[in-house]
Amino acid sequence: FDFDDKELHSLSTDKNLLSYADVDSDLYYPLIDKGERFPINDPNLLPRLPKNDNKDRKRLLANLLVSISRVEQLGYKALADLGASTLTSVATAGGGAANEPWRHFRAQQLGVPVVQAQQTDAAYGAAVLA
Numbered sequence: 001f002d003f004d005d006k007e008l009h010s011l012s013t014d015k016n017l018l019s020y021a022d023v024d025s026d027l028y029y030p031l032i033d034k035g036e037r038f039p040i041n042d043p044n045l046l047p048r049l050p051k052n053d054n055k056d057r058k059r060l061l062a063n064l065l066v067s068i069s070r071v072e073q074l075g076y077k078a079l080a081d082l083g084a085s086t087l088t089s090v091a092t093a094g095g096g097a098a099n100e101p102w103r104h105f106r107a108q109q110l111g112v113p114v115v116q117a118q119q120t121d122a123a124y125g126a127a128v129l130a
Contacts, residue, residue, distance in 0.1 A: 001052050003061065008099070011061050017101040021062035028067040039071065039078040065102045069109045076110060091117040093125060 003011075011017060021027075029036075031047035050060055076087050089112050096102060097116045107114040117124075 001060065001064070003057075005095075007057065008061070008095075011058050012099045012101060014058070015101055017058065018062050018066060018105045020056075020059045021066040022059075027063055027070070029071065030064060030067055039074040065096075065099070066105065069102070069106045072106065073109045087112050090114045093117040093120045 027048075028050055029045070029048040031045065034046055035043045036045040037043075050063060052060070080086070087110060090106070090110060092103060092106075092114055093116075097120045103114045103116065119125075
């Protein structure tokens with residue numbers, strides 16, 4: 001969808017960003033290609049993506065963020081169903097960690113605090129695990 005860092009930052013400064021989302025509709029399932037393994041094991045699952053008409057970038061971004069949050073929620077539910085410990089908080093890293101409206105929405109969806117990790121580089125966690 002070609003959001004560059006400058007545009008993401010500009011759109012994300014709106015504290016009401018997620019209010020532009022169509023939260024009551026069956027939104028997108030943002031896969032890169034056909035097939036999903038987690039949280040839905042379906043190798044034939046097709047992505048549900050919006051048309052990129054570039055007319056309402058704020059609404060497009062809001063809908064994508066809400067959709068990703070819902071997939072995250074499905075993932076944590078699947079882990080809980082498999083016996084994982086109860087989720088008590090989420091420390092988030094990577095580029096999206098700085099997006100305060102999205103962190104707030106994720107916290108609402110998950111019912112736990114979502115905070116920016118001390119180390120926000122996405123590769124940091126992988127390096128620690130290695």
